[in-house]
Amino acid sequence: MPADAPTILATSGGAVMGTRTRFEPGPLTELAVDLAGVTGRAPKVCFLGTACGDSPGLIRDFYDAVQTRGWTGSHLQLFTMPNVEDVTAHLLDADVVWVWGGSVAGLLAMWRLHGVDEAMRSAWEAGVVLTGVSAGSICWHAGGTTDSFGPDLRPVTNGLGLVPFSNGVHYDSEPQRRPLFQSLVADGTLPAGYATDDGAGVLYRGTEMVGAYAETDDAGAYFVEAGADGVVETPLDVTRL
Template sequence: MTAAEPTILATSGGMVASRRLRWEFGPLTDYAVELAGVTGRAPRVCFLATAMGDNAEQIRGFYDAAGQAGFVPSHLALFPMPNVEDPRELLLGQDVIWVLGGSVAGLLAMWRLHRLEPVMREAWQAGVVLTGVSAGSICWHSGGTTDSFGPDLRPVTDGLALVPFSNGVHYDSEPQRRPAFHSLIGDGTLAAGYATEDGVGVLYRGDRFVEAVTEREGKSAYFVSRSPDGAVTEQPLDTRLLRAP
């Protein structure tokens, strides 16, 4: 079965260091799979590395990590052409769609070029859990901060807007992220939104925020909004620690 209602787990994590592999899945990814409600079989997880130009090493790393985790892996690549005949069929047949970070501007452009924007919405509405890290978090929102255009952060304002919020990622590890997110919400470029420190995710059911969760102890999420007088408020959120299985 898939999730009972449209579900997004938008994160600044889900990948953790591994002694034997390039990387492995962390508790955030395990939680995304749990949200899909799979019973009696291995969960089907599809990997999209489009934001990294479908980097072959990252795709190989995903298959290694998925094998260790017991997932049934697949991937959708768009460079130099789609690797499957029917991307819609592939995506709608998944329990979880897992999107890697990189260039969110490039990711959105390629998805739209290949007419995947309505497919992502269809998958979301069908209960396929949407998750990912960094660009793979911002993409589900109305917009966010990005280094897609260069080292100085700029806004992206044409996300898929499955949820009506903006998104800030790597909120504690990249010095530009917090002030840029505040500034862009303060001047109205971005809608109010949720920000995640590294290792943290925010869960949405439909277009409603449900909870913040973390795979790293002591890390948090925040809701950042603008008051009518233009002041920006940052509200720390209760953030539940996920335990490794």
């Protein structure tokens, strides 16, 4: 069942510590599932752990997590080979695609190698809700800041570009994130974009940002753009979930 418009919820959150499982879906991921508008059956959520090398333990933890909500889980893995014959059909069969964090540079390379980039665009255009955390947030954008290459953050500028903005994740929790993201926007390396503190996310319908949400009491979200004096950061109104 597709959403009524192409939908992306890009986050620095979406999972919380589990009581009987390693983690559970957080309010941000629950919002993504709600946005799919599924009625009369369990929502179908497809998980991608590409950015963590398709860790078997992580995939197992995902199935434990969705079971706590009564959702129907599936996954797409690329190591050591794709686990499905038709990647596009697999993604189109989902209501929500949930992408985990890790190396966004590695994720983008592997997705392009296996055609997942075009499959994601097809799913997005068809109304499958796309969501994810960290690397699973930056990937939908033009680019952002990443530790994919080492402890000193660097820009990544070859995101999927489903939305024409840059994306700054972990904005409040990693000291390099905010100043680097601002400087990259100021000098034009990255286009203007949206940044999220841990526990926050931004919602796009089509290519327009339509709302900011948080699953914690103090997480913020921001629009960052180049200005006459370098860069302008504007806090967004955030809906607490």
